[in-house]
Amino acid sequence: MKMERVPFDQIPNVFSDQCPTRMVLDRIADKWAILLLLRLLDGPTRFNQLHRDIRGISHKVLSQTLKKLERDGLLTRHVFATVPVTVEYRVTTLGETLCGMMYPLVNWAETHIGDILAAQSDFDAKTEASA
Amino acid sequence: MKMERVPFDQIPNVFSDQCPTRMVLDRIADKWAILLLLRLLDGPTRFNQLHRDIRGISHKVLSQTLKKLERDGLLTRHVFATVPVTVEYRVTTLGETLCGMMYPLVNWAETHIGDILAAQSDFDAKTEASA
DNA sequence: CCGGATCCACCAGGATACTG
DNA sequence: CAGTATCCTGGTGGATCCGG
Numbered sequence: 001m002k003m004e005r006v007p008f009d010q011i012p013n014v015f016s017d018q019c020p021t022r023m024v025l026d027r028i029a030d031k032w033a034i035l036l037l038l039r040l041l042d043g044p045t046r047f048n049q050l051h052r053d054i055r056g057i058s059h060k061v062l063s064q065t066l067k068k069l070e071r072d073g074l075l076t077r078h079v080f081a082t083v084p085v086t087v088e089y090r091v092t093t094l095g096e097t098l099c100g101m102m103y104p105l106v107n108w109a110e111t112h113i114g115d116i117l118a119a120q121s122d123f124d125a126k127t128e129a130s131a
Numbered sequence: 132m133k134m135e136r137v138p139f140d141q142i143p144n145v146f147s148d149q150c151p152t153r154m155v156l157d158r159i160a161d162k163w164a165i166l167l168l169l170r171l172l173d174g175p176t177r178f179n180q181l182h183r184d185i186r187g188i189s190h191k192v193l194s195q196t197l198k199k200l201e202r203d204g205l206l207t208r209h210v211f212a213t214v215p216v217t218v219e220y221r222v223t224t225l226g227e228t229l230c231g232m233m234y235p236l237v238n239w240a241e242t243h244i245g246d247i248l249a250a251q252s253d254f255d256a257k258t259e260a261s262a
Numbered sequence: 263c264c265g266g267a268t269c270c271a272c273c274a275g276g277a278t279a280c281t282g
Numbered sequence: 283c284a285g286t287a288t289c290c291t292g293g294t295g296g297a298t299c300c301g302g
């Protein structure tokens with residue numbers, strides 16, 4: 001997806017799953033994906049450990065999210081033939097670089113959160129004044 | 132939200148709407164929000180013009196998204212008392228800085244999209260081989 | 263211990279019609 | 283032109299049970 005002076009009605013395929021930017025945004029958009037990857041930066045972790053650490057995520061969604069991230073090559077799944085079976089998840093190099101991309105964004109968020117909250121207060125005050 | 136060696140069960144409030152990072156991610160996650168802001172970088176634009184340019188967005192969702200972005204102070208709404216009424220939307224300075232944050236991300240996406248697609252192919256090949 | 267399969271509740275979003 | 287209101291549906295996620 002080009003970010004320069006391309007007429008906006010000609011942006012190629014923002015509606016397509018093929019649009020790289022859209023894909024990455026969707027991945028980041030995922031409520032748990034990034035959190036999971038950040039958690040894995042600390043080292044290989046097992047399923048139930050993740051389930052305990054990432055408070056609030058359901059069994060099902062954890063499973064789904066892990067599979068999606070594995071499919072994208074952002075983490076790997078390692079099975080050990082113990083009894084009962086042991087499964088470890090590890091972030092990949094690709095996943096680590098994606099995590100690295102988050103820092104500027106976090107920085108922006110922390111810097112401007114005040115502006116946003118202030119704008120929201122103003123907006124709410126105005127709208128409820130007219131209500 | 133700290134990104135350093137904080138034990139993950141102590142990350143303060145990822146589940147709270149107050150978490151700046153979560154808030155910004157949610158905004159970026161929005162399928163149309165960023166696209167809309169990028170469109171507005173070209174200059175003030177009217178409602179129906181946006182509706183035409185941003186193909187695929189519904190009337191309702193465009194309205195909702197604009198209102199949300201206005202509430203966050205990322206764009207402003209200007210009403211002109213013509214007949215019929217004219218309304219222009221303009222991106223704010225805050226909105227522009229957020230747009231600026233997207234470029235590294237887009238760059239990452241374009242750089243690594245090949246890796247991701249390859250990983251997906253591998254994964255799909257393996258899983259359907261076992262099916 | 264690690265999940266998959268199933269059932270269900272909820273709501274974001276599309277289509278449409280209506281106001282100022 | 284610029285929205286708001288209403289109805290409706292499809293998909294997401296929670297809860298639970300079951301199998302490897």
